[in-house]
Amino acid sequence: MKPTIRDVAEKANVSVATVSRVLNGTANVNKKKKHKVEIAIEELGYRPNFIARSLSKKNTNTIGLILPSIVNPFFNEIAEAVEKTAHSRGYKVILCNSSNDEEKEKHYIRSLIQNQIDGFVIISDNKGESNIKVPVVYLDRYSVDMDQKHPIIRSNHYQGGYKAATHLIEKGCSKIAYIGKKKLHEDKDERIDGFIDAAENAGVDWESIYCEYNYDSGSKGISELFRRRVDIEGIFAGNDLIAYAVIREAFDRNIKIPEELQLVGYDDIMFSKLLTPALTTIAQPVKALGKLAVDVIIDILDNNNYVSDDIVLPVNLVRRNTTKKDEV
Amino acid sequence: MKPTIRDVAEKANVSVATVSRVLNGTANVNKKKKHKVEIAIEELGYRPNFIARSLSKKNTNTIGLILPSIVNPFFNEIAEAVEKTAHSRGYKVILCNSSNDEEKEKHYIRSLIQNQIDGFVIISDNKGESNIKVPVVYLDRYSVDMDQKHPIIRSNHYQGGYKAATHLIEKGCSKIAYIGKKKLHEDKDERIDGFIDAAENAGVDWESIYCEYNYDSGSKGISELFRRRVDIEGIFAGNDLIAYAVIREAFDRNIKIPEELQLVGYDDIMFSKLLTPALTTIAQPVKALGKLAVDVIIDILDNNNYVSDDIVLPVNLVRRNTTKKDEV
Numbered sequence: 007m008k009p010t011i012r013d014v015a016e017k018a019n020v021s022v023a024t025v026s027r028v029l030n031g032t033a034n035v036n037k038k039k040k041h042k043v044e045i046a047i048e049e050l051g052y053r054p055n056f057i058a059r060s061l062s063k064k065n066t067n068t069i070g071l072i073l074p075s076i077v078n079p080f081f082n083e084i085a086e087a088v089e090k091t092a093h094s095r096g097y098k099v100i101l102c103n104s105s106n107d108e109e110k111e112k113h114y115i116r117s118l119i120q121n122q123i124d125g126f127v128i129i130s131d132n133k134g135e136s137n138i139k140v141p142v143v144y145l146d147r148y149s150v151d152m153d154q155k156h157p158i159i160r161s162n163h164y165q166g167g168y169k170a171a172t173h174l175i176e177k178g179c180s181k182i183a184y185i186g187k188k189k190l191h192e193d194k195d196e197r198i199d200g201f202i203d204a205a206e207n208a209g210v211d212w213e214s215i216y217c218e219y220n221y222d223s224g225s226k227g228i229s230e231l232f233r234r235r236v237d238i239e240g241i242f243a244g245n246d247l248i249a250y251a252v253i254r255e256a257f258d259r260n261i262k263i264p265e266e267l268q269l270v271g272y273d274d275i276m277f278s279k280l281l282t283p284a285l286t287t288i289a290q291p292v293k294a295l296g297k298l299a300v301d302v303i304i305d306i307l308d309n310n311n312y313v314s315d316d317i318v319l320p321v322n323l324v325r326r327n328t329t330k331k332d333e334v
Numbered sequence: 335m336k337p338t339i340r341d342v343a344e345k346a347n348v349s350v351a352t353v354s355r356v357l358n359g360t361a362n363v364n365k366k367k368k369h370k371v372e373i374a375i376e377e378l379g380y381r382p383n384f385i386a387r388s389l390s391k392k393n394t395n396t397i398g399l400i401l402p403s404i405v406n407p408f409f410n411e412i413a414e415a416v417e418k419t420a421h422s423r424g425y426k427v428i429l430c431n432s433s434n435d436e437e438k439e440k441h442y443i444r445s446l447i448q449n450q451i452d453g454f455v456i457i458s459d460n461k462g463e464s465n466i467k468v469p470v471v472y473l474d475r476y477s478v479d480m481d482q483k484h485p486i487i488r489s490n491h492y493q494g495g496y497k498a499a500t501h502l503i504e505k506g507c508s509k510i511a512y513i514g515k516k517k518l519h520e521d522k523d524e525r526i527d528g529f530i531d532a533a534e535n536a537g538v539d540w541e542s543i544y545c546e547y548n549y550d551s552g553s554k555g556i557s558e559l560f561r562r563r564v565d566i567e568g569i570f571a572g573n574d575l576i577a578y579a580v581i582r583e584a585f586d587r588n589i590k591i592p593e594e595l596q597l598v599g600y601d602d603i604m605f606s607k608l609l610t611p612a613l614t615t616i617a618q619p620v621k622a623l624g625k626l627a628v629d630v631i632i633d634i635l636d637n638n639n640y641v642s643d644d645i646v647l648p649v650n651l652v653r654r655n656t657t658k659k660d661e662v
Contacts, residue, residue: 068445076413076429077604085404089431093438098445101404101429103417110421117396117426121449221604250608257610276405276549280578282585282610 009050018046068098069303070118072128074106078219078247079275080292081129084145087296088127095304097124108132124307127299131190141306145299148194157306158316159298166288166321167200170242170270173286173323175208177268177330179240183213185227185252186244186272197272201242213238217248224248228255239268240329246271246278249285253328269328283327291319337378346374396426397631398446400456402434406547406575407603408620409457412473415624416455423632425452436460452635455627459518469634473627476522485634486644487626494616494649495528498570498598501614501651503536505596505658507568511541513555513580514572514600525600529570541566545576552576556583567596568657574599574606577613581656597656611655619647 011029015022020039027035028043035043046052071088073081089099100118104111111132118126125141142156167184174182184201198214205212213235217227224243228251231238243249249271253263261267263283271278271287278285298317339357343350348367355363356371363371374380399416401409417427428446432439439460446454453469470484495512502510512529526542533540541563545555552571556579559566571577577599581591589595591611599606599615606613626645 066445066449076417077407077410079405079407079410082405082407082410085431089404089433098442099431100446101431103413103427103429105417114426117394118428121394250605254608277578277605277608280582280605280609 009052011052013050014043014046014052017050018042066098066122066124067096068100068123069300070115070123070126071099071101072111072114072126072130073101073103074129074131075220076101076103078245079277080245080273080290083275083292084129084296087293088300091297091300092304095300097300097304104130104132106131125303127303141303143299143303143306145295148191148196157302159295159302160316160318161290161295161321162318163197163321164195164200164203166272166290167197167202167242168204169200169321169323170197170272170288171201171204171212172208173270173325173329174240174242174268175204175210177240177264179210179268181211181213181235181238182240182242183215183231183235183238184242184244185215185217185224185231185248186242187219188214188216197244217244219245219247221247221251224251225255228252232259241267241269243269243271246273246275246285246287249278249287249328250281253281253283253285263328264330268330270323271328274324279326286326286329287324289322289324291321294319337380339380341378342371342374342380345378346370393635394426394450394452395424396428396451397628398443398451398454399427399429400439400442400454400458401429401431402457402459403548404429404431406573407605408573408601408618411603411620412457412624415621416628419625419628420632423628425628425632432458432460434459453631455631469631471627471631471634473623476519476524485630487623487630488644488646489618489623489649490646491525491649492523492528492531494600494618495525495530495570496532497528497649497651498525498600498616499529499532499540500536501598501653501657502568502570502596503532503538505568505592507538507596509539509541509563509566510568510570511543511559511563511566512570512572513543513545513552513559513576514570515547516542516544525572545572547573547575549575549579552579553583556580560587567594569595569597571597571599574601574603574613574615577606577615577656578609581609581611581613591656592658596658598651599656602652607654614654614657615652617650617652619649622647 011022011025015025020043024035024039025043028040069092071085073085075081085101092099102114104114111130127143127145129145144156144158146160147158171182182205184198189196189198215227215231217223224247241252243252249269252269256263256267263269271285274287274289278287339350339353343353348371352363352367353371356368397420399413403409413429420427430442432442439458455471455473457473472484472486474488475486499510510533512526517524517526543555543559545551552575569580571580577597580597584591584595591597599613602615602617606615
């Protein structure tokens with residue numbers, strides 16, 4: 007029989023409530039009693055029951071992770087990083103797929119709060135629930151349209167767009183196009199802004215086609231681009247899934263990549279290095295984003311620390327075979 | 335102000351408990367009272383509050399989905415199908431990634447039960463928690479080693495292995511190899527059993543190399559195979575991620591697919607059609623698996639129906655470019 011909290015209380019000759027207070031550190035217990043409880047715990051080999059502790063502390067050691075898609079590997083890789091970091095720090099992660107649907111997202115958030123989640127890591131482009139009563143860290147979003155200030159961790163997407171366009175231009179493209187999501191926030195520096203600024207600074211012709219961040223929508227986007235313009239020499243795809251659609255469409259139209267059309271993706275999900283041609287892309291620091299989100303939320307939970315500034319991580323160009331090699 | 339259950343009770347001149355009983359159908363209410371309540375609901379435009387209903391019914395309309403990996407697209411596509419079906423039927427889905435770790439899996443299951451989950455869809459090779467107090471449907475597993483009998487929904491993996499090997503043999507391979515997970519259950523028909531039976535029935539030489547169902551482990555597997563045997567003409571990879579590792583390794587060794595080495599994968603995740611060469615693979619009916627799992631669990635929750643037999647869905651060979659074309 008495993009010793010219970012009652013056994014500890016009996017042995018230490020104190021009440022169960024006192025033992026509970028010692029275990030949870032929720033209130034002052036006089037030193038002598040505390041010492042007696044600690045000795046009883048040690049002698050009995052008592053191990054506090056996690057669930058019981060959670061209930062008394064109103065703390066479930068569980069973080070909710072809201073994802074906008076469960077089939078985009080970028081979010082899956084982030085989810086894995088969040089899960090691993092959380093697990094190593096004694097936290098569980100519960101995931102919900104909002105399908106980027108604002109109502110569904112709110113529904114899940116309310117439901118998890120109901121279930122006493124400690125805090126959230128939320129990935130979303132939606133306006134969001136304004137009255138979340140537990141700590142929240144936003145991942146991969148901008149801070150406008152937010153009623154409340156929560157820490158935000160994201161990549162430097164402006165830099166990513168700038169690097170992508172600059173690489174295409176350096177590789178000889180004088181007419182470039184962006185295919186991806188349209189600008190979300192008027193006053194924020196997004197990947198499309200970096201793309202446009204790089205194009206305009208270099209004085210090259212640019213075009214943009216809007217689509218969602220998935221393969222099917224990307225297929226429609228690239229078809230439309232080819233209908234509208236046959237002279238485009240370089241494409242910056244807003245994410246790697248869209249880039250895959252570009253590769254497929256180019257293959258079907260017998261357009262050679264990178265000889266006739268150069269292409270830069272965004273995210274560097276694991277499949278991008280496996281394609282033929284392997285995809286040149288902007289790598290987001292997925293593991294660092296996931297780890298940092300967990301570290302920040304646990305810091306808030308443990309210490310009530312509050313990070314008010316956005317944390318913006320740099321991105322990197324990964325050169326593979328959808329853009330031309332450097333000339334020797 | 336939105337009308338509340340109290341407004342309905344007042345207008346119908348009945349108690350709140352009576353309105354609740356009418357809403358939840360939990361007990362008989364006399365016809366006249368029931369009618370008065372229904373009229374009051376209609377006139378006030380009252381919409382019952384979901385959370386309040388859940389509490390009174392001890393029913394959260396939430397299903398837990400336990401996944402063994404969050405970065406294998408096969409499970410993500412299943413998760414999407416589960417989520418979509420559940421959503422269309424008024425259920426939420428909470429996901430947990432067990433990383434196929436038995437302790438973690440049990441931990442998550444206990445934690446969700448604590449949070450009043452209605453039932454589970456579990457994907458796992460582990461022995462599993464024997465005393466789950468809510469309905470469970472297992473997806474993609476075999477029924478041995480289970481203390482309790484729960485419905486199991488899976489693909490016909492024996493048929494898949496048999497089809498894969500038969501296709502390689504028909505395409506001219508006389509020495510074939512399997513790279514994938516080793517047999518999990520002595521007495522069950524798994525994909526490796528189908529592979530071996532097809533090879534032996536046809537009298538061709540076969541080999542097997544064991545690895546986990548991920549890309550990195552597959553890379554080690556194919557390296558070992560090439561060290562051990564240089565004469566293999568056809569490979570059946572236990573899943574598509576392993577097949578991707580085979581394509582990469584063959585490319586690096588300048589072995590031409592399908593001319594010098596033919597390859598069949600397993601799962602048909604969305605990336606497999608995008609590779610060059612596009613992957614010939616065994617397609618699992620992912621959407622049907624996910625939808626069926628939800629339909630069965632909701633059927634159990636609603637009607638206490640119990641499906642005792644396993645549901646086994648057929649799989650299909652999808653011919654692409656890693657095996658030779660039919661001769662004309």
